[in-house]
Amino acid sequence: MKHKNQDKISVITVLKMHWRAFKLLDREAPLMFLGSFLHESMNALTPYVNVYFSALIINELAGDRNPEKLWKLVLITLIANAVAALIKAGAKCFKNWKHEGGWWQREKIYGDKLLSLDYCDVDDQRTHNLRSQVSQNDNLSQWGLYRIKIFFDQLTLSVFKIIGAVALSVSLFTLKVPEGAGVFTVLNHPLFLLGMVLALLCVTWLAPACSTKAGSYWVKTAEDMKQRNRISYFFGEEVSRDRNRDLDMRMYSQQDICERYYDTADIFGKKTAIVKAAAGPMGAWSALSAVFSTLLTGIIYLFVCLKAWAGAFGVGSVTQYIASVTALAQGLAMLLKNLGEMRNNAEFLKITYEYLDIPNKMYQGSLTTEKRVDRDYEVEFRDVSFKYPNTDTYALRHVSMKFKIGQRLAIVGMNGSGKTTFIKLLCRLYDPTEGEILLNGINIRKYQYDEYMSIFSVVFQDFKLLALPLGENVACSKDYDREKVTECLIKAGFGEKLKKMQDGIDTYLYKEFSNTGVSVSGGEAQIIAIARALYHDAPFMILDEPTAALDPIAEAEVYARFNEIASDKTTIYISHRLSSCRFCDEILVFDNGRIVQQGNHDTLVAVEDGKYHQLWHAQAQYYQK
Ligand code: ADP
Numbered sequence: 181m182k183h184k185n186q187d188k189i190s191v192i193t194v195l196k197m198h199w200r201a202f203k204l205l206d207r208e209a210p211l212m213f214l215g216s217f218l219h220e221s222m223n224a225l226t227p228y229v230n231v232y233f234s235a236l237i238i239n240e241l242a243g244d245r246n247p248e249k250l251w252k253l254v255l256i257t258l259i260a261n262a263v264a265a266l267i268k269a270g271a272k273c274f275k276n277w278k279h280e281g282g283w284w285q286r287e288k289i290y291g292d293k294l295l296s297l298d299y300c301d302v303d304d305q306r307t308h309n310l311r312s313q314v315s316q317n318d319n320l321s322q323w324g325l326y327r328i329k330i331f332f333d334q335l336t337l338s339v340f341k342i343i344g345a346v347a348l349s350v351s352l353f354t355l356k357v358p359e360g361a362g363v364f365t366v367l368n369h370p371l372f373l374l375g376m377v378l379a380l381l382c383v384t385w386l387a388p389a390c391s392t393k394a395g396s397y398w399v400k401t402a403e404d405m406k407q408r409n410r411i412s413y414f415f416g417e418e419v420s421r422d423r424n425r426d427l428d429m430r431m432y433s434q435q436d437i438c439e440r441y442y443d444t445a446d447i448f449g450k451k452t453a454i455v456k457a458a459a460g461p462m463g464a465w466s467a468l469s470a471v472f473s474t475l476l477t478g479i480i481y482l483f484v485c486l487k488a489w490a491g492a493f494g495v496g497s498v499t500q501y502i503a504s505v506t507a508l509a510q511g512l513a514m515l516l517k518n519l520g521e522m523r524n525n526a527e528f529l530k531i532t533y534e535y536l537d538i539p540n541k542m543y544q545g546s547l548t549t550e551k552r553v554d555r556d557y558e559v560e561f562r563d564v565s566f567k568y569p570n571t572d573t574y575a576l577r578h579v580s581m582k583f584k585i586g587q588r589l590a591i592v593g594m595n596g597s598g599k600t601t602f603i604k605l606l607c608r609l610y611d612p613t614e615g616e617i618l619l620n621g622i623n624i625r626k627y628q629y630d631e632y633m634s635i636f637s638v639v640f641q642d643f644k645l646l647a648l649p650l651g652e653n654v655a656c657s658k659d660y661d662r663e664k665v666t667e668c669l670i671k672a673g674f675g676e677k678l679k680k681m682q683d684g685i686d687t688y689l690y691k692e693f694s695n696t697g698v699s700v701s702g703g704e705a706q707i708i709a710i711a712r713a714l715y716h717d718a719p720f721m722i723l724d725e726p727t728a729a730l731d732p733i734a735e736a737e738v739y740a741r742f743n744e745i746a747s748d749k750t751t752i753y754i755s756h757r758l759s760s761c762r763f764c765d766e767i768l769v770f771d772n773g774r775i776v777q778q779g780n781h782d783t784l785v786a787v788e789d790g791k792y793h794q795l796w797h798a799q800a801q802y803y804q805k
Pocket residue numbers: 303568569571575593594595596597598599600601602
């Protein structure tokens with residue numbers, strides 16, 4: 181049965197897909213393929229040096245036995261071998277050097293793509309499914325982009341093997357059996373020779389054809405393997421390596437439930453489609469391939485021995501012809517096998533390119549958003565509604581509001597009421613489904629994206645720090661203004677902790693890269709994230725639940741210092757703790773994706789049937805003095 185997708189890819193498309201893979205990797209790792217070419221061509225050709233000279237030596241030994249000629253032949257053989265080995269070793273060094281890090285360059289291609297995607301696509305589950313499928317194909321069975329390296333090596337090897345073998349075996353077909361050899365003179369007949377060549381080609385083709393057929397079961401079973409590989413990757417790689425899981429593992433003996441899922445006998449056992457195929461048709465095709473390979477060797481031996489027996493050439497040439505015709509058949513088989521496998525690999529490359537070709541659909545404007553010294557920015561949401569991609573419900577509905585330079589704006593509301601979504605739209609991580617967002621009267625879509633983004637410093641709830649020195653974390657750069665970093669850390673409230681750090685702002689966070697690295701608590705990490713936002717010095721500073729991980733004292737300190745922290749920036753402060761809003765000029769109350777109230781604390785709390793009043797009194801016990 182033919183795989184239905186496999187029929188759709190033409191040979192030209194298969195070649196084009198691999199050419200693209202070649203160019204992609206070549207761009208990331210220049211000269212890597214030159215290294216492969218040099219090494220594999222030498223790999224293919226060096227054995228022929230011995231084959232050729234050994235035949236001459238044996239012929240001389242079995243013939244004239246001239247000592248001077250023999251001595252010269254041995255010397256030439258040694259020198260030729262030494263030179264060939266030297267060139268091959270040099271080529272290998274060059275190849276290894278150029279292949280260094282090739283694996284990571286492939287990962288870089290995938291990583292760069294993820295970073296260049298529109299955020300809405302990064303957030304899309306389908307993107308993650310594709311990305312994880314690409315990785316699984318690559319890592320677990322070496323199918324996809326990286327396989328071009330194997331193909332390139334093997335194709336170079338096979339082509340040079342064929343060239344060398346043809347050069348050494350042509351005379352097998354041209355040297356004639358003497359006329360007096362009786363019935364053996366049939367070996368000279370052009371039709372016999374033609375039949376022989378055809379038989380050799382046919383059997384040579386059959387072996388790799390069967391092997392490719394066996395390989396096609398990888399494609400057919402890919403779907404079944406997808407979930408199994410995911411389970412294996414999650415439990416085998418992620419869970420076992422993630423030290424953050426260690427506490428829960430111990431407290432709840434999670435290993436028991438993990439082991440139930442991560443039973444390799446179950447995941448990759450008898451029920452697996454690939455195992456079933458290997459025990460059935462896939463195994464049969466592989467065995468048949470081996471049978472044809474053996475048959476081929478038999479035919480070669482028979483033909484060469486018959487010609488030698490009939491006196492077409494000496495005994496030394498028997499070794500040359502057997503070795504070269506066998507190498508010719510191997511070279512052809514390898515060439516055909518790899519061309520066949522390229523067809524199988526095209527199925528996997530299709531997934532890789534589906535991922536790499538996810539388009540950037542967001543409109544990129546051209547207007548500049550220069551950082552104005554006067555920070556005179558006005559932002560307006562004009563009847564904005566928004567649905568997340570692939571969902572039917574509105575996360576925001578008819579949101580209209582304006583905020584001006586230097587304002588302290590708070591956004592409050594229950595969980596899921598749309599606060600973070602509002603910020604994501606403001607930062608243009610998504611475009612509104614309906615309505616528009618304006619900066620100084622112009623739709624934000626018309627601004628250059630990167631420049632527009634640079635006017636915001638956001639501390640998201642799920643921010644991440646890097647296991648790098650504290651200063652580099654704050655500045656997000658290797659070269660930075662040390663004084664400014666220190667100042668931002670102190671402003672954000674990290675001063676006391678900083679004094680205790682042995683290497684100051686050069687102290688590594690976490691232990692990944694330094695044994696003396698410092699593990700910071702959730703609250704401390706949040707303060708560092710606030711310092712990072714301050715260092716960025718953008719006119720808008722947005723804090724999304726910035727105090728969620730802080731203890732009450734630290735939280736009170738952040739509030740007390742907030743005006744100083746924010747200085748002349750326009751700040752937007754998201755919280756479900758209403759105490760944090762009192763100092764804000766304006767409060768937006770979100771409920772079910774709508775702004776239901778707007779005003780300052782005193783006016784809002786006075787509206788007794790309002791949402792704010794309700795929320796305030798629900799939390800009042802925590803705040804009232
Ligand atoms: P809040 O910040 O007020 O807690 P959010 O803005 O995060 O609320 O969420 C508003 C609504 O949008 C919720 O119903 C939430 O489930 C939904 N939502 C949030 N993020 C996504 C997403 N990436 N895809 C689909 N729905 C989402």
